[in-house]
Amino acid sequence: MSQHDRVTCAYHEAGHAVVAALLPEADPLHKVTIIPRGRALGVTMQLPEADRYSHSKPYLEAQIAILMAGRVAEELFLSQMTSGAANDIERATELARKMVCELGMSPLGPVLFRRPASAWDTDARAAGFSEQVARRVDDEIRALVMRGYETARQIIARERAAVKGLATELLEVESVDADRLKALIAQHVVPATPAITA
């Protein structure tokens, strides 16, 4: 891994981690690392406090913002856009699609929107295969992803110190655990936002 790839990765993961730490609805952080595993350059791991049977709308919105935060950090600190965000984009879009089409969490309401595999199959449990509905579904999905992107952008713009501090430490020690993350963020976080806790 080139030094440039290491720096990219450190800021990308630091972005994920800081946004995850500062969104109260998100699962708590477990570990952040820039040691490659498999096809991933780095990983930000979260641990749900308890087995969750269902997810709330703010929790899913937080997930989308966390997924967007990797690209946002690359843009704000390194002025770059890379293919490293492809998987984040895929997962964020899928979460947004689920919220709109299956979970009734958009202005379109609690209706299932799914075009059945073979058009109007009798078994298909779905509404929505007119172009008009498809357009509104597309708009809502895109709006949810862009809102998550904006949330991530605002947090990272405000907490530049925390992101930079974590990225610097990652470049030195490669992995940071939950306790050290809490300490780092407590040290750097902008004090004017007391309501947000890790």
Next chain:
Amino acid sequence: MSQHDRVTCAYHEAGHAVVAALLPEADPLHKVTIIPRGRALGVTMQLPEADRYSHSKPYLEAQIAILMAGRVAEELFLSQMTSGAANDIERATELARKMVCELGMSPLGPVLFRRPASAWDTDARAAGFSEQVARRVDDEIRALVMRGYETARQIIARERAAVKGLATELLEVESVDADRLKALIAQHVVPATPAITA
């Protein structure tokens, strides 16, 4: 199951049950429980009085309202929207689709609307694959689901005491049978609506 998940489940099922109890066309209630079984956190069981050969429009409309009532209760009592309503949304949308496309129970009239698997297959017994018809079908399906949501919202807003009473009892004893349900609802129900019986 976390305490928060238990509370969510109790209000969700109490919503289903109270709306089912107060809609005269609905099948009578048999049991409500928040003991998880399979992938479901809780269950509201209804028993048809006799084997029904066919279902009336008000019966199907009541079913949609009952399915919507779980989410409505979460919204009104817990100010939350969760993924727990996914299955309710799917079933309500499918009922609405059947009413519009197969049962002639919408302003589109007694016509079968079904796009055949392979476009205009000779065997296909259906009309409706123009974009114009697809849009009207989508509108009617969504209108039926939203009407059921509104029915549930009005009943639960009026009968907050009954829903809260049932949810509280569910959190204590986990299961409530038909007789106790009748008693609970009789105790809490708003007296100004004498025409509605369990």
Next chain:
Amino acid sequence: MSQHDRVTCAYHEAGHAVVAALLPEADPLHKVTIIPRGRALGVTMQLPEADRYSHSKPYLEAQIAILMAGRVAEELFLSQMTSGAANDIERATELARKMVCELGMSPLGPVLFRRPASAWDTDARAAGFSEQVARRVDDEIRALVMRGYETARQIIARERAAVKGLATELLEVESVDADRLKALIAQHVVPATPAITA
């Protein structure tokens, strides 16, 4: 079968039978019964006078009206709309589709309208897969079904006595044969329409 289901079925079949008896183009009635067989609650049986090699437009229009008459009777006598008409709706829509798309019996003219299984397959013997044609085909199919519904509604509104008489007898004796049907209808039929014969 509950008493309510029996009444529903009796009026549904009586509707089919009276409209079949009074439309001169229809096949003659053979028997009406409310004894369930298979998934059908009741049956109205017609017998073609001779093996027919081809069907005229008025004959097919009469068939659609007869299929609609079951739901119409439920609406006019019982003020209800049930899922029992699902099969009637499917068959009426298919007859209308055939008339428009295969038999040249609509203002669209003697042209085959069929979207081939795999889009513009070389083997496909069909016109009509533009959205514009699809919309006009949809409109004509719906118009034919609604016309049949209106024909049934007018006959049943005028011949309430005959439908009620037949339904009452069906509830008593469960099956009525051709001769008794003729007698019943002759007894009840409104005299001002001498041109219509069973």
Next chain:
Amino acid sequence: MSQHDRVTCAYHEAGHAVVAALLPEADPLHKVTIIPRGRALGVTMQLPEADRYSHSKPYLEAQIAILMAGRVAEELFLSQMTSGAANDIERATELARKMVCELGMSPLGPVLFRRPASAWDTDARAAGFSEQVARRVDDEIRALVMRGYETARQIIARERAAVKGLATELLEVESVDADRLKALIAQHVVPATPAITA
């Protein structure tokens, strides 16, 4: 076969035969019969004078007019529209589709219009899967079929005597061969159209 079916068939085949006899581009008539074979009630047989390697536009237009002539005769003589024309409609539409989409015989020009089986397959040798082209193709196909219908209508309206004469003979002797057909038509044909020969 009922007497009504026999009359229908006689006029239907007489329509085919007279239009075929009077269109100079058509293949010569071989035999007309109302003896049922297979699913066909009657048959009008033509014999190409020589093996043809290719077909001209007027020949194909004549074929469409001949196919339409069965229904036209039923309409003009019996004031009826029956399902007996289904196969004629299918074949006429397919001829028109070939002329427009494969043979460059419409104002759309010598371009192949065929939507490939799997959308834009590399192997697909075709233009035309935009909605705009689909609409124009539909319009041209319908125009060709309707033009054939109009040609048949004009010939049969003018040659009522010939059609009636042939139908009457068919009802008596069931089959008429080429020589007798020529004689019959020569006897009945309106003299003011000397340019048209059998």
Next chain:
Amino acid sequence: MSQHDRVTCAYHEAGHAVVAALLPEADPLHKVTIIPRGRALGVTMQLPEADRYSHSKPYLEAQIAILMAGRVAEELFLSQMTSGAANDIERATELARKMVCELGMSPLGPVLFRRPASAWDTDARAAGFSEQVARRVDDEIRALVMRGYETARQIIARERAAVKGLATELLEVESVDADRLKALIAQHVVPATPAITA
């Protein structure tokens, strides 16, 4: 083969050959024959001077014009349009489609336009499945074919003598080889176009 079919074929092949001989970008002619082989009534054979690794835009445009020339000759000399051009139409449309969709040889630019087999398949290397793009692609394909038709029409209208001379010789001797073709065309060609060589 009837005499009419032989004449049709002779002019059809003479059209192909004369346009091929007079378009400088076309492969040189090898042989023209009206001896049927397989399903083809006649053949015009061209021989590339060397194995070509790639084809230029003028070469492909010439191919389309040559393919159109058969029908053009039938129209100008015999005032007829036959099904014999079906294969020419298919091949010309496919060449035009390749030029527009794969070779960047239209105003749409060097972009691949191909609708993937299964919609937006990940593997699909293509743009262009919106209706807007489909319409522009259709327009460009049609424009290329029509331009080839017009090129052929202008050449054949000017070189009537050469086409007639070749067709006459084909009817006498059935096959004409490259040297004789050159001689024939040199003898008949209109002198005012010295820049065009065989």
Next chain:
Amino acid sequence: MSQHDRVTCAYHEAGHAVVAALLPEADPLHKVTIIPRGRALGVTMQLPEADRYSHSKPYLEAQIAILMAGRVAEELFLSQMTSGAANDIERATELARKMVCELGMSPLGPVLFRRPASAWDTDARAAGFSEQVARRVDDEIRALVMRGYETARQIIARERAAVKGLATELLEVESVDADRLKALIAQHVVPATPAITA
């Protein structure tokens, strides 16, 4: 291989190579050859300096410009457009599609745009199957490819000497390695653009 094909190939590869050498984000050149291998007439090989884990937006834009440069060189030096660019067009379009639909590198934002294989399949992780989104996606893909084409055109128009020098050398020696390429480009490159390095 004909001399014309050799010249075409030399300029085509020289175009690829010079644009690759002068775009700072591109991978360094390894070798250029006009010795055919497999179906390719010539090859321009680049070597990434290190294994790259991810690609930046400017790197992908450079790739598109390099792919376009072959056709651009043919147009500017030989005034021709050939089918030899088919593979370049396919790869450039696919890169542009990835940037827009998977990597969030267009004004449409960090959203996955992919029409699922079987319409609205539950498993599908994607937005974007309305016509409106399809049109915007098409526009962005085309814009990216055309921008790469314009970049290549500007570089080659300015560096005509370098392209001509390399093509001439390729026609003599058939293969040019990295060092010689650097020397050639240093010798010919227009001095007014010091910021661009090989």
